[in-house]
Amino acid sequence: EMNSAFELFQVMPERNVVSWSTMVSGYSKAxxxxxxxxxxxxxxxxxxxxxxxxxxxxxxxxxxxxxxxLYDRMEKAGLEPDDGTLISILAACAESGLLSLGKRIHxxxxxxxxxxxxxxxNALIDMYAKCGNLHKALNVFDGMVERDVVSWxxxxxxxxxxxxxxxALDLFxxxxxxxxxxxxxxxxxxxxxxxxxxxxxxxxxxxxxxxxDYGLVLQVEHYGCMVDLLGRGGHLKEAFEFVKVMPMEPx
RNA sequence: AGCUUGAACCGUA
Numbered sequence: 001e002m003n004s005a006f007e008l009f010q011v012m013p014e015r016n017v018v019s020w021s022t023m024v025s026g027y028s029k030a031x032x033x034x035x036x037x038x039x040x041x042x043x044x045x046x047x048x049x050x051x052x053x054x055x056x057x058x059x060x061x062x063x064x065x066x067x068x069x070l071y072d073r074m075e076k077a078g079l080e081p082d083d084g085t086l087i088s089i090l091a092a093c094a095e096s097g098l099l100s101l102g103k104r105i106h107x108x109x110x111x112x113x114x115x116x117x118x119x120x121x122n123a124l125i126d127m128y129a130k131c132g133n134l135h136k137a138l139n140v141f142d143g144m145v146e147r148d149v150v151s152w153x154x155x156x157x158x159x160x161x162x163x164x165x166x167x168a169l170d171l172f173x174x175x176x177x178x179x180x181x182x183x184x185x186x187x188x189x190x191x192x193x194x195x196x197x198x199x200x201x202x203x204x205x206x207x208x209x210x211x212x213d214y215g216l217v218l219q220v221e222h223y224g225c226m227v228d229l230l231g232r233g234g235h236l237k238e239a240f241e242f243v244k245v246m247p248m249e250p251x
Numbered sequence: 252a253g254c255u256u257g258a259a260c261c262g263u264a
Contacts, residue, residue: 021252052253084254091255123255153256185257192258221258228259 002030017043021050028057033066052085059092059101067092067101075108083114090123099131106136122150129158149183156189165197184216191225195232203229220248 009015009023020043027036040046040054051074058067071089074081081089086105093102106124114120121144128137141147141155152175159168172190175182182190187210194203207226210216223246230239243250 016252018252023252025252047252049253054253056253082254087254094255119255121255126255129256148255150256155256157256183256188257195258219257224258231259 002026002032002035017045017047017050020045021053024050025053028053031061033057033061033063048079048082048085051079052081052088055085056088056092059089059098060095062096062098064098064101067098068104071101071104080112081108081114083117083120086114086120087123090120090127094123094127094130097131099128099133102127102131116145118144118146118148118151122148122154125151125154125158129154129161132162134158134162134164147180149180149186152180153183153185153189156186156193160189160193160196163196165193165195165199168193169197169199169202182214182216184210184219184222187216188221188225191222191229195225195229198233200229200233200235218247220246220251223248223250 005023005026009019012019020039023039024036024043027033027039036054036057040050043050051070055067055070055074058064058070086109089105090102093099093105102124109115109120109124121140124140125137128134128140137155137158141151144151152171156168156171156175159165159171168189172182172186172193175186187206190206191203194200194206203226207222210218210222223242227239227242230236230242
């Protein structure tokens with residue numbers, strides 16, 4: 001509803017950096033980067049937030065040149081990106097596969113305090129994995145001194161996504177060995193890995209562990225993975241059984 | 252006001 005937003009923005013008695021940023025963000029979300037840029041250029045005071053919104057917006061839409069140009073300008077203006085800015089840009093690069101900008105952000109992180117932040121490293125892992133560079137993703141993962149469940153999930157998903165089901169399952173085993181508690185998202189990657197690797201019995205085994213051993217809530221996604229695993233493996237009857245017995249509405 | 256991980260299928264030849 002950017003037309004209504006714009007009308008209100010124009011008539012409001014005073015505007016601050018938050019109201020300007022809200023407009024920039026709205027246009028970016030609506031896919032109108034030209035309007036976003038126009039307001040961005042016009043705003044009298046800028047902090048990290050509008051810079052983040054613009055750069056991420058360009059990156060997410062695959063507008064590499066515009067994203068790079070603005071990022072350079074931000075650095076030249078002496079602004080130091082915080083964790084939020086780095087993560088936001090990395091997530092945008094991951095979404096569009098903009099590896100070149102992702103690498104540039106990685107370079108920046110290497111020489112900043114943010115390199116020790118788990119969330120920043122997680123965003124790096126996800127970016128590299130989604131851009132198809134599993135080696136770099138593993139590099140970042142292995143270099144972390146501390147990891148959370150998202151670190152493991154991102155790495156697992158990256159491996160599974162690129163067909164390395166066996167490696168993903170090895171990583172899952174290591175995750176458990178190291179005492180990390182898996183969550184619902186973890187098992188989506190685990191079941192997906194079994195599916196890719198054709199490991200039907202293993203898949204059944206992992207599925208049964210979700211509730212029993214980890215006390216997690218089985219979700220429609222887990223059932224979906226099982227249907228996929230069984231169906232792909234030729235066990236169509238059983239796949240259909242899963243659809244029939246799942247305790248929620250099949251989607 | 253910006254903030255990391257979530258399955259499959261189909262569609263682009």
